[in-house]
Amino acid sequence: MRLRRGPWDLLVVGGGTAGLVAAHTAAGFGARVLLVERARTGGDCLWTGCVPSKALVAAAGRTAALARPAHLGVRGAVLRSPGGLPAVAGHWRAAITTIEPHDSPDALRAAGAEVLTGELTFTGPASAVVDGREVRFHHALVATGARPATPDLPGLAAAGPLTSETVWDALERLDEVPRRLVVLGGGPVGCELAQALARLGSRVTVVQSGDRLLAREDPDAADRVRAALAADGVEVRTGTRAEAVDPAAGGGGTVRLSDGARVPFDRLLVALGRVPRTAELGLDRAGVDLDARGHVRVDACLRTSNPRVWAAGDVTEHPAFTHVAGVHGSLAAANAVLGLRRTTSPVVPRVTFTSPEVAAVGVPTGAPLRPGLRAVTVEHDDLDRAVTEDDRTGFTRLVLDRRSRVVGATVVGPRAGESLAEVTLAISRGLRTRDLAAVTHPYPTWGDGVWNAAVADVRRGLARPPVAGALHALVRVRRAWRSVRPPSPPGSLPSREGSV
Incomplete structure (x- = not known):
């Protein structure tokens, strides 16, 4: 060339x-x-x-x-x-x-x-x-x-492990998914592939060294993904790690775990980072x-x-x-x-495409919140779209600062990634819950979770004693005014004299 x-x-x-x-x-x-x-x-x-x-x-x-x-x-x-x-x-x-x-x-x-x-x-x-x-x-x-990262485990190389790079060519050579699949790693890649292949017929075991799946995400979100994987037939083993692999002569083998268990497999998938x-x-x-x-x-x-x-x-x-x-x-x-000096944004959304999806951005919603922050949660039991589709296992959780600006969020449920887009914009632009609540949203959508959480926070603010007292007083004044000054007939213009 x-x-x-x-x-x-x-x-x-x-x-x-x-x-x-x-x-x-x-x-x-x-x-x-x-x-x-x-x-x-x-x-x-x-x-x-x-x-x-x-x-x-x-x-x-x-x-x-x-x-x-x-x-x-x-x-x-x-x-x-x-x-x-x-x-x-x-x-x-x-x-x-x-x-x-x-x-x-x-x-x-x-x-x-x-x-x-x-x-x-x-x-x-x-x-x-x-x-x-x-x-x-x-x-x-x-x-x-x-x-993809591959750990230095005794016997692993001889077992022909798959990774996110090699799994596609391997699957294309098969007529059916592997009968028994062991996935090392309970992060986004491991969870997505484990659930998908279980739904297509594999008996899947996920081995995760940490105490829960999706360690970076809100613990409530991780728990709901684990429950969903279990419903799809995935066995999840947390708090243990692979220590060695014993390959079988005709293919497959057994994974030896640190808790003493042995898990047989026909294919082994490694999803332990990059x-x-x-x-x-x-x-x-x-x-x-x-x-x-x-x-x-x-x-x-x-x-x-x-x-x-x-x-x-x-x-x-x-x-x-x-x-x-x-x-x-x-x-x-x-x-x-x-020759510019533009800088990167710290606001980075992420989505794990399991069912339910887990989408998050900004300040972690599951960690102990620092002083001045609070969380507002809407369970999808109360989300009309979730009711119509009979899929109410998710939730929307916003993290807000003292001024009710949105600084973090986790959304769990169908189309959670799409719902997160509005929150990402809100965090990037320093918007408050009242800004979100004031926008007309289409109904019924999965994105209603974000809007409902914003509305709930605005109502919470209106219900605080100083604000609620002022509003109640205004209503009483308006009621008294109407009793002595009835409204003008339809189509007439109000008089300047005595107008409020």
Whole structure:
């Protein structure tokens, strides 16, 4: 491939979400942009993350809904796709195929960026090589993402463990889901895949070293997810960890746990976090500092210790979410090529796509609240949409400061991620519950939980003695005024004399 002569205004290393958005942003400003990707553009989100996992969750959710007996007055029936697992795999492949053109090299070139496939290594503060070809740059953006972490357990490698990257190819080779599946890790990835595969027929055991699932989330939210997983047949073992794996000769094996239990499996899935992809980039030669875990250290503007080099996405210490990667990729590209000093936002929403969904943003709602903060909770027993769909296990919880500004939230239930969008905006703009309560919301929706919580807080404020006393006094004054001055006939204008 023939490239323009450098130096490039922006060299983007990595074609995942952060890199793609950065390349499009910088090219849109008229910058000369080169994106280097070692494999295929689209990153984990397109090929092994968000897209296939949410397609699998959707298929599993439909299966579970149709299998519920006499739900909503409709007789249920166990659903099995005519094509078995291959038909479900066809669904997630179709989703990838539909989205892939937007992330393709052709789309990048159409936007004005150049694309080069190969392994890049930095050779200095403003230079790199791609498979032996020298590349020089004014600014660079490191967006190489992260890979699944694999623990150093005796016997694990011999058991052929799956990860969020390899599970898709493995499932596509099967006619049915694994009969017995053990999932190591009770975080978002582990819970989502465990529930989805259980709904499609696997006997799933989740092993979580902590005392509960979804350790970062509100304990009440984690409890409801655990109950939902149990209802789907998932066995959850908390407070224990895998100490060794005993592979069987014909495949599968047994996991030995720290509490002495042994759990048999046909396939083993490891979902224990992610490790940044920085080891082979030669970042030391570029003067780019890493933390102890290998993340690229960045300042609030996403600039590294080398003022020419920026970083965004999972390769940094920021939360490893696709939406964060996209926003940060755009921000870093604009800062680099335009010389801006825009900073990242601390308000980062997150969603775990189990059933029920768990969505959270801002100050944690389950932790002991610091002085000056309080929580308002609306159980979905009182949410009309939840009643009509007979799905009342969720709740909405807002954290408010002394001025009733929204500073945190957790929403549990169907479409919780969509409900969270309004709260995220409220936190970002410093809105109060009265601002939310004053807006007309469509009815009936799952988002009513946020509105109902805001209305409940406004009513609480109106019921406090000083305010309530003043309001009651005003009503009495108005009542007395009406008794001596009847209202004007319809259509007439009030007199200036004696008007209130």
